[in-house]
Amino acid sequence: MAVRRGGEAADLADAGVEALATFAQLLAGGLLTGLVFALVAVGLTLIYGVMDVVNFAHGEFLMLAMYATLGLALLGIGPLVGLPLVALALLLFGIVVYRVFVRRLLAGPPEATVFGTFGLLVLMQGLAQALLTSDYQSAPNPPLQGTLRLGPVALSQATLAEGFGALVLTAALFAFVEYTETGRAMRAVAEDRIAATLMGIDVQRVNGLAFGIGSACVGAAGALLMLSYPVYPTAGVPFALTAFVVVALGGFGSIQGALLGAVLVGLLEVFGGFYLSPELKMVPVYLAYLVVVLLRPQGLLGRR
C-alpha cells in the first residue's frame, strides 16, 4: 500500500490538477474544432453577406472538396499539398454554380433561394450516392499522424494543423475583404446593392466571385479535414448543420462573428460531448442557437 503524503488536502490537490488537465484538454480540443468550423462557416457567411443567400447545399460543397482531396491523395498528392488545388477547383465550381444557377434564383421570390439551394443539395447528394460507394474512405498515408504534448494536454498534429490552417485562412479572408479593392466592392454590395451599382460596381461579377471564394474556403476546409476525418456521401451534413448554427450565432454576414460563433460552438460541442454524452454533444449547440435567435436574432456580431 503506497503511503500518501498529507491526507485530504493532497487528495483534493490531485483531483484538482486532474480536473484542470481535463479542462485544458477540452478547451484546446474545443478551440481547434471550433477553428475548423470557422473555416467552413466563413464561406457561408460571406456568401450570405454579399448576396443574402443561405447556401443550404454548403455541406455538399464540403463533401465534394473532401472527395476531391481524396482523389488527389490517391494520385499521390497529399491533403496539405493538394489544398490549394482543391480550393481553386471549388472556387471555379462556385463561380460556375453562381453563373448558371444561383443568379437566376436571386431574380425570384425570397423562398426561391431557400428551396433552390435545397434542390442543389438533393442533386449533389443524389449524385454522390449514385456514383460513389457509401463506404467510409480516408486519405491513404496522411501526414502528421503524431501527437504533440503541451503539458497535460495531448493534441494530435493533424488537429493542430487543421486549427492552425483554419486560423490562417480565416485571417487571410478577413484581410482580403477589408483591404483589397475587390473585398471593398464586396462590402459595398453587401451593404447596399443598388448604391453599389450606381457606383459602377458590377454586382453580378462581385456576387459570382463571392460565391466562388466562399466555396474556395469550404474547399480548403475539406482538404484540411481529410487529415483526420473519413469521407462518405453524407459527410457534409453534420458540418453543414453546425455551420448554419455558427453563422446564426455569430451573425449573418460577419466574418469575425463566424470565428467567434465557431469557437463557441466548438467549445460547446466538445464540453457537451464530454459532460453529457457523445450522442448529445450537439444539444447545447442547438439550444444555444434557439436562445440567441430568441434574444438577439441578428446574432452576436451581426447587423441584419
Next chain:
Amino acid sequence: MTTAKPHLLALGAIVALGLLAALGVRSAVVLDLVFTLLLYAVLGQSWNWISGYAGNISFGHAIFFGCGAYASALCVTHGLSPWLAIPAGALAAAALALVTGFPTLGLRGHYFSIATIAVAALVEAFTRTAPWLGRANGFELPIASGWAALQFPQKGPYVVLALVLFAAAQLATIAMERSRLGYYLRALRANHAAAASVGIDERRVKLVAFAWSAVMAAAAGVLYAQYTLFIDPPSTIALGISIDIALIGVVGGIGTLWGPAAGALVYVVLAKAVALRLGGAGKGYDLVIYGAIICLIAALRPYGIVGTIVDALRRRRGAAIAVTASGAATAVLFAALPAGTARAAGAPIEAALAARASWKLTLAPGCALVPGARSGDFTVECAQR
C-alpha cells in the same frame, strides 16, 4: 377566389376511386402503394401550409409526424386507446410548432428554416436517449384487431382511413384558402409592407398556419404507427424523412391545393420505377431526378408542376382542367404499374413496411392467432370487451 366546386368534385372522385380500390382490390402491394401515396400527400399538404402558403420553408417537418407516431405507440403500450393519440400527438406537435415558430416567424425566412433544423435535431437527440421514448430501438406495437384498437388485419380499412385523412386535409386547405387566414397568408407573400398596413400580424398569422400544419402531420403519424406497428427514430423523425416531405411539397407545387398530391404521386411512382429498373443499385438516382426537378423549378418557375399548370391556364378555369388532368394521369399510372412488383428499397416508409414482414408478433391481451384456411394464413381474433 375561384369557386371551390371543381376541387370538391375532384376530391369526391378521388375518394370514390379510393374506396373502390380499398374494397375491390386484393393485391396487398397495390393497397400498400395507395396507402403510402395518401399518407405522403397528407404530409406534403401539411408542409405546404407553412412552407407554401406561408412561405417559410420547414426542414424539420418529420418531428410532427413523429409526435403522432410516438403518441400512438405510447398510448398503446400503456394500455390506452390509440384514438387518444390523435389529440395527444396533435397537442405535442402544436406545442413544438409554437416553440419553433414564436421566435422566428417574424424574422427573415432563413432564421425559421435553420430553427426547424435545430429543433428537429434536438427532438431526435432527445428521442434517441430518452428511455420512455424507446431510445434508438423505438417501439413495436402489440397486434390487436378492430376499430377500437385502430388496427386491422387487412389493408383495406387502413386505406379507407387514409382516404378520410386525405379528404380532411384537402377540405381544410380548401376552406383555409377561402378564409381570413388564407387571404392574410397570400397578402404577406404578395407584399409585406402593404399587408402590415392593413393590420396583418405576420407572426401571429404564420403561427396559426404552422400549428395546424403540425396537427395534420401528427394525425398522419398516428395512422402510420397503427399501420406498420413499428416505429423508431430513423423511420419517423430522421432528417431524411423531413427532406422527403420537403421534396414532395416542392416538386408538386408550393402553395397550391393539389401540389402535394401531385408531388406524392411523382415521388411514389419514381421510387417504384427506380427500384424496378435498378434495384438496390438505384440508390441516389431518384434523388438526382428530384434535385434536378427542384433546381429547375426554383430557377425557372418557383411554383412546381401544379402551380405551373394552374398559372398557365388561369383564365380558363385552370383548376378544373389541371385537376382532371392530374386525375387522368393518376389513373393511367396506376394501370401501368404491374401488380406484385419488387418493393422500392429507397423510401424510408417503404423500408419500414418491408421490415414489417419480418417482425415477431406481440399480441394484445385477449387476442389470439387463428389459423386460416390456407397454410401460412393467419387471422387475429380478439375477445369482445
Next chain:
Amino acid sequence: MSAEPLLAVRGLTKRFGSLRALDGVDFDVAEGSLTGLIGPNGAGKSTAFACIAGAEKPTAGSVRFGGREIAGTPYHRVAELGIARTYQIVQTFADMTVLEATTTGALLRRPRLRDAVAHAEDVLAFVGLADKRYRLGRALTIADKKRLEVARALATEPTLLLLDEVMAGLTPAECAGAVELLRRILASGVTVLMVEHVMEVLMPIAQHVVVIAAGKTIFSGTATDAVRDARVVEAYLGSPLEHGEIAGHAE
C-alpha cells in the same frame, strides 16, 4: 365637431444616427378635416408621416390619436387603432384581384369572409373600381393602383386616412378624379392627412395646411395664409422675399 383634435403631434423628434430628420414638430389635425402636410424636399414630411403611421418609432415626442398616445405602436397594430395609409411608391398585391386586395383590408374588422367581401364590394363601388374588380393588381394603371390602395385602406374602416403623395405621377384628369374621390371620402366622415407636393391640387381642397421645413413646423393655418407667409416662401425659395413677389406678379 369636438374641440379636441383627432390627431395631436407634439415635439415629434426623430434622429437617424446623427441626422436629425425631425426636430420637434407640432401640429394638430381636426376631426373631419383635410389637412395638408407640405414642405420643401428633405424637410422631414415623409419621416413625420412614417412616425404617425407607425412605420418608424420617434426618438422623442408624442403622437396622440383620439386622446390616446400611439407613438411607438407596432406597425401592424396601427390599422386596428383606426389609422390607414397609402404609400408613396404604390405597394400592390400583384397577383391578387382588385376585389381580393380590398377584401384583405376589409377582413380587419369583418373576420368572416362573406361579410368582408360584401364590404369590399361597397368600398370598390365608392371609389369607382367596381367594374374592374376581377382585374389582377399588376394589370392596373398607376392611377387605378393608387385608387386600389385607397380602397384597401378604406376597407379597414379608418377614422384617419394618411395619404403619401397620392397625386404624384397622375395626369391632370386623373388628379381631378382623385380630388373628387377625396371630397367623397371627407363627406363620409373620414379625416384625411395628406403629404403632398403637387400644390395646385392640394391648396384648393385643404382646409388646413401644415408646413414643415428642416424638421420643424414653420406654419399652421389656412392654405391662403400659407402662400403669403414669409417664412414659408423663404423655406421653399431659400431667401427672404418682398411681400409682393409671392404670386409671381409685381405689386
